[in-house]
Amino acid sequence: MRLNLLETALMNNPLRAVLQRRIEAHRLLELGGGLGEGRALEIGCGRGVGVEIILDTFGAASVDAFDLDPRMIARARQRIHDRGGRARLWVGDATALPLPSERYDAVFDFGILHHVEDWRRAILEVRRVLRPGGRFYGEEVYSHIVTHPLWRRLLHHPQKDRFDHDQLSRALSDAGLRVVGSREVRGWFGWIVAERSVNR
Ligand SMILES: C[S@@+](CC[C@H](N)C(=O)[O-])C[C@H]1O[C@@H](n2cnc3c(N)ncnc32)[C@H](O)[C@@H]1O
Numbered sequence: 198m199r200l201n202l203l204e205t206a207l208m209n210n211p212l213r214a215v216l217q218r219r220i221e222a223h224r225l226l227e228l229g230g231g232l233g234e235g236r237a238l239e240i241g242c243g244r245g246v247g248v249e250i251i252l253d254t255f256g257a258a259s260v261d262a263f264d265l266d267p268r269m270i271a272r273a274r275q276r277i278h279d280r281g282g283r284a285r286l287w288v289g290d291a292t293a294l295p296l297p298s299e300r301y302d303a304v305f306d307f308g309i310l311h312h313v314e315d316w317r318r319a320i321l322e323v324r325r326v327l328r329p330g331g332r333f334y335g336e337e338v339y340s341h342i343v344t345h346p347l348w349r350r351l352l353h354h355p356q357k358d359r360f361d362h363d364q365l366s367r368a369l370s371d372a373g374l375r376v377v378g379s380r381e382v383r384g385w386f387g388w389i390v391a392e393r394s395v396n397r
Pocket of ligand 1: 198199200208213217240241242243244246247263264265266269289290291292306307308309312313
C-alpha cells in the first residue's frame, strides 16, 4: 500500500534519515552483524537512504532495492546515482519478487511489512531469495501503533491481520527463518534479525 501525503512527508525528511542512520541501522548491526562484502536486497527502499546504509554501514558489496511507488524510486535513483554498479533499483512488489531463489546474503526491511496486506507472503518471498544461512534484517512498526485510532486517522495502513513483535517472530520461524536477535520497544516497534535455516 502506498503512503499517504503525511507519511510521505515524514519519510522524505532529514530527521527520518538521521534516525535511520544513527539508531535503526545500529540496532540491526548490533543484532545481526555486518555483511562482509555480501549481496543484499532491500524491500520497500523508499528514497534510498537504506541502500546507502547497507553499503556504507553493513559493508555490502552490492544492493538491489525496489519500492511499490515509482516516485520513491525516482528519488532513490537521484540519491544513489554515484554508486555505479553497486546499486540497482526497480519498481516492484514485496509479495512477488522477480528474482531467482537463494540469491542474497541479506534482505533488509526498514519499516515496510506493516504496509503490505499479505505480509506473510512477503516473508515467504524473503526466505526464498535468501541463500541458506543468509539473514533477514527487519525494523517494524506493530499493530498497537498501526491500528491505534489516532494513527489510523493520520496515516494510511492496512488494518486487517496486523502483527506484534511475537507474531512477526513466529511468522518468520514458520517460514524457516530462525530469529537470532531481536529487540522490542513498548509493543510499538522493534528490530528483528532472522537467519534462513541451512536445511529448509
Ligand atoms: C514507511 S515507508 C519506509 C520507506 C523506507 N524503507 C524508509 O525507511 O525510509 C514504507 C515503504 O514501503 C513501500 N511499500 C508499501 N507496500 C509495498 C510493497 N507491497 N512492495 C514494495 N514496497 C512497498 C511504500 O511505497 C513506502 O516507500
